[in-house]
Amino acid sequence: MNILVLSGSNAGNKTRIATTLLKEKLETQYSTESIEYINLQDVTLPFSDGRNYMDYGGDATEVLTKVMAADVLFIGSPIFQASMPASLKNVFDLLPRNALEGKTVSMLITAGSDKHFLIPEYNYKPVLSYLKANIVPRYVFMLDTNFHDGALQGDDVHLRLDRLIDDTMVLARTYEEIRVKADAQFGF
Amino acid sequence: MENENPHVMPEIDRSKGMEIGLYSLGEHMPNPHTGERIPASLRLKEIVEAAKMAEDAGLDVFQVGESHQEHFVSQAHLILLSSIAQATDRIKISSGSTIISTSDPVRVFEDASTIDLLSGGRMEVVAGRASRVGLYELLGYSLNDYEALFEEKFELLLQINENERVDWQGEFRAPLNNAQVIPRPENEDAGLPIWRAVGGSLSSAQKAGRIGVPMYQAHLGGPAEAFKSRIDLYRETAFENGFNPDELPVATAGFMYIRENMMDAYKEYYPHINEGMKLSNGQGFPKQAFAQGQDVKSVINVGSPEHIVEKMLYQHEMFNHDRYIGQIDFGGVSLDNIKRTIDLLGEKVVPEVKKHTKRTKGE
Numbered sequence: 001m002n003i004l005v006l007s008g009s010n011a012g013n014k015t016r017i018a019t020t021l022l023k024e025k026l027e028t029q030y031s032t033e034s035i036e037y038i039n040l041q042d043v044t045l046p047f048s049d050g051r052n053y054m055d056y057g058g059d060a061t062e063v064l065t066k067v068m069a070a071d072v073l074f075i076g077s078p079i080f081q082a083s084m085p086a087s088l089k090n091v092f093d094l095l096p097r098n099a100l101e102g103k104t105v106s107m108l109i110t111a112g113s114d115k116h117f118l119i120p121e122y123n124y125k126p127v128l129s130y131l132k133a134n135i136v137p138r139y140v141f142m143l144d145t146n147f148h149d150g151a152l153q154g155d156d157v158h159l160r161l162d163r164l165i166d167d168t169m170v171l172a173r174t175y176e177e178i179r180v181k182a183d184a185q186f187g188f
Numbered sequence: 189m190e191n192e193n194p195h196v197m198p199e200i201d202r203s204k205g206m207e208i209g210l211y212s213l214g215e216h217m218p219n220p221h222t223g224e225r226i227p228a229s230l231r232l233k234e235i236v237e238a239a240k241m242a243e244d245a246g247l248d249v250f251q252v253g254e255s256h257q258e259h260f261v262s263q264a265h266l267i268l269l270s271s272i273a274q275a276t277d278r279i280k281i282s283s284g285s286t287i288i289s290t291s292d293p294v295r296v297f298e299d300a301s302t303i304d305l306l307s308g309g310r311m312e313v314v315a316g317r318a319s320r321v322g323l324y325e326l327l328g329y330s331l332n333d334y335e336a337l338f339e340e341k342f343e344l345l346l347q348i349n350e351n352e353r354v355d356w357q358g359e360f361r362a363p364l365n366n367a368q369v370i371p372r373p374e375n376e377d378a379g380l381p382i383w384r385a386v387g388g389s390l391s392s393a394q395k396a397g398r399i400g401v402p403m404y405q406a407h408l409g410g411p412a413e414a415f416k417s418r419i420d421l422y423r424e425t426a427f428e429n430g431f432n433p434d435e436l437p438v439a440t441a442g443f444m445y446i447r448e449n450m451m452d453a454y455k456e457y458y459p460h461i462n463e464g465m466k467l468s469n470g471q472g473f474p475k476q477a478f479a480q481g482q483d484v485k486s487v488i489n490v491g492s493p494e495h496i497v498e499k500m501l502y503q504h505e506m507f508n509h510d511r512y513i514g515q516i517d518f519g520g521v522s523l524d525n526i527k528r529t530i531d532l533l534g535e536k537v538v539p540e541v542k543k544h545t546k547r548t549k550g551e
Contacts, residue, residue, distance in 0.1 A: 188479070
């Protein structure tokens with residue numbers, strides 16, 4: 001399976017720290033799978049103008065091709081102004097319609113206030129649904145008090161990240177089994 | 189309050205039933221069943237060969253579209269059509285589509301008109317806007333002008349087509365001052381039938397209706413009903429603008445593959461479509477959506493001859509269109525398999541569909 005961890009912020013450290021830790025956990029627990037990591041801080045993406053993703057060239061086509069090739073997508077993101085950051089929304093805008101069909105997608109969210117806890121529910125999930133993602137119902141929500149000295153602190157958040165990985169991979173494998181069964185029924 | 193329609197219409201004899209033809213976008217892709225890709229030279233010759241087979245099978249029209257991206261050989265589609273003109277005698281030939289946005293309408297007219305003269309008046313042009321847009325950069329245009337380029341150049345192409353001498357001024361091309369554009373087709377109008385290609389956009393269908401040009405509606409998948417709304421809008425808009433919709437031809441275009449056994453058609457064609465779409469658009473074709481072609485209501489014309497007849501008649505009932513063209517070679521289909529579809533189409537589908545779609549005047 002192709003697993004992609006996408007750190008969706010172009011500013012700050014917390015999302016990068018959380019997604020890096022998640023990637024390391026994946027590498028330990030799922031060493032036989034292909035695991036890619038993209039941090040939007042490391043790439044330059046244009047705003048979407050509606051063209052096919054293969055027609056942008058440069059970082060855009062490279063990033064979007066990896067998203068399209070992924071079977072499993074972990075999206076890391078901070079909350080800006082009670083919604084997803086523009087950098088992440090732009091990635092969704094750059095993708096074609098139904099881009100996440102057949103992909104299992106989960107979220108790990110960092111925020112400065114627990115007032116934002118339901119933002120992924122109301123702001124992220126509708127976009128992911130529109131793109132036809134199989135969304136992992138639970139997400140991991142981390143406050144800035146979970147971070148200390150450039151690392152995630154506390155057993156609780158580590159265990160929640162482990163469970164996010166388990167939930168996501170179990171769902172991804174289950175959806176794959178369902179797809180194989182459904183495809184077999186078509187008889188071609 | 190009817191307007192005199194200034195545009196050149198294709199000659200379609202509806203008393204013989206709807207026209208049926210083929211089109212190729214000239215992809216150059218590996219055959220997913222074998223993993224092998226034939227050389228570009230062979231692919232080009234096979235497209236010419238397919239046009240000859242289409243003529244022999246009694247089909248009405250053969251079209252080739254323009255594409256400038258990787259995995260295609262149809263960049264110089266008018267040159268390819270010229271070769272098809274030479275290799276055939278009776279079948280109508282057409283572009284499908286010519287990307288007029290990034291072309292000089294003067295050159296397009298000169299080339300197409302030359303093919304018309306060489307082919308004994310068999311040439312038509314379908315003008316479109318391109319779904320992949322690499323050619324804008326390649327040919328030095330800005331994607332920001334996507335809409336404006338098409339509208340301006342399409343309008344100029346029509347003007348040239350309808351007037352041997354043209355006075356014209358626009359944004360994207362040097363002005364024409366009483367410019368004579370020749371050679372002229374040797375028909376009554378001294379012009380070529382020119383269609384507007386319409387994809388998923390309702391406003392594009394509306395624009396075609398507003399100026400009363402013939403419309404080509406492409407459809408990849410989904411229910412036929414979904415495309416009816418665009419065709420209806422086209423005809424309503426034409427009527428509101430004073431044109432008689434009965435005199436405006438409508439054509440549709442989509443996937444076609446025929447085998448005696450329905451499931452053989454699906455087994456053979458699906459990998460071509462799915463793998464080919466990944467290369468051409470970066471996204472495969474969902475199996476579930478393709479499988480719906482087995483329902484008469486879906487526009488995907490893949491299946492047994494009887495099934496295709498039923499589907500085409502259902503579509504005709506819904507669209508009342510004048511022409512259908514099928515894409516039977518997408519994604520590396522071998523020439524042998526192209527021939528099998530053409531044979532079944534010519535023997536078993538065309539006679540039945542034509543028999544049931546004949547129309548006498550006033551009907």
